[in-house]
Amino acid sequence: MAEAAEFAIGAQASASDGVCGEVSRLIMDPAALTVTHLVIEPKHRRDSGRLVPVHLVDTTTGQIRLRCTTAEFDKLDPAEEVDQVEGLDYGGGFGQAEAVQGYGGMGGVGATGMGIGMGVGHNRPVVVQDVVPLGEVDVQRGESVHALDGEIGKVQGFLVDPGDNHVTHVLLQEGHLWGRKEVSIPISAVIGVDAGIRLNITKKQVEDLPPAG
Numbered sequence: 001m002a003e004a005a006e007f008a009i010g011a012q013a014s015a016s017d018g019v020c021g022e023v024s025r026l027i028m029d030p031a032a033l034t035v036t037h038l039v040i041e042p043k044h045r046r047d048s049g050r051l052v053p054v055h056l057v058d059t060t061t062g063q064i065r066l067r068c069t070t071a072e073f074d075k076l077d078p079a080e081e082v083d084q085v086e087g088l089d090y091g092g093g094f095g096q097a098e099a100v101q102g103y104g105g106m107g108g109v110g111a112t113g114m115g116i117g118m119g120v121g122h123n124r125p126v127v128v129q130d131v132v133p134l135g136e137v138d139v140q141r142g143e144s145v146h147a148l149d150g151e152i153g154k155v156q157g158f159l160v161d162p163g164d165n166h167v168t169h170v171l172l173q174e175g176h177l178w179g180r181k182e183v184s185i186p187i188s189a190v191i192g193v194d195a196g197i198r199l200n201i202t203k204k205q206v207e208d209l210p211p212a213g
Contacts, residue, residue, distance in 0.1 A: 005059035008157035049079035
């Protein structure tokens with residue numbers, strides 16, 4: 001089997017002609033336990049982050065390198081949507097509202113917001129929502145990893161089989177309970193990814209895992 005690819009939150013991502021930004025979220029299929037997209041946020045621009053399909057990620061380099069140019073990256077689906085909420089100060093009711101549709105033909109977003117029809121108003125509240133393809137979940141910086149007997153640390157990212165994008169291990173951030181440089185937890189110990197990472201093993205069993213790599 002080819003060496004596992006590391007998808008770490010906070011890692012720098014580069015296109016073929018320059019740096020795109022850094023990985024801010026990982027999106028996965030919770031049933032298949034595969035990574036489907038990386039969310040990459042530009043570091044020095046005010047642009048929205050982009051949903052990068054995992055097939056555009058070259059996993060053979062040991063780095064997050066994309067099989068596209070920076071111009072092609074900019075054309076990928078936005079990773080956030082901004083809604084202006086209208087009508088809150090006009091006697092109640094939102095007027096004509098229409099459900100926000102998903103991007104790129106992905107069939108909607110995980111947490112659907114409301115897009116408000118045309119209208120005149122000032123100081124309208126703005127809601128920014130992360131886009132998550134329907135039926136999938138996202139893992140963000142700082143999400144907790146829970147053993148059977150309590151929290152053990154925060155998720156740093158995943159090790160992924162480059163052949164089928166299946167997650168093989170969950171990586172803990174440095175500064176976890178045991179102070180080791182890196183702890184990788186086999187995906188067989190994961191029983192849920194929808195409210196942090198939940199494990200079917202204890203803190204002691206995690207501590208006894210062999211070193212990563």
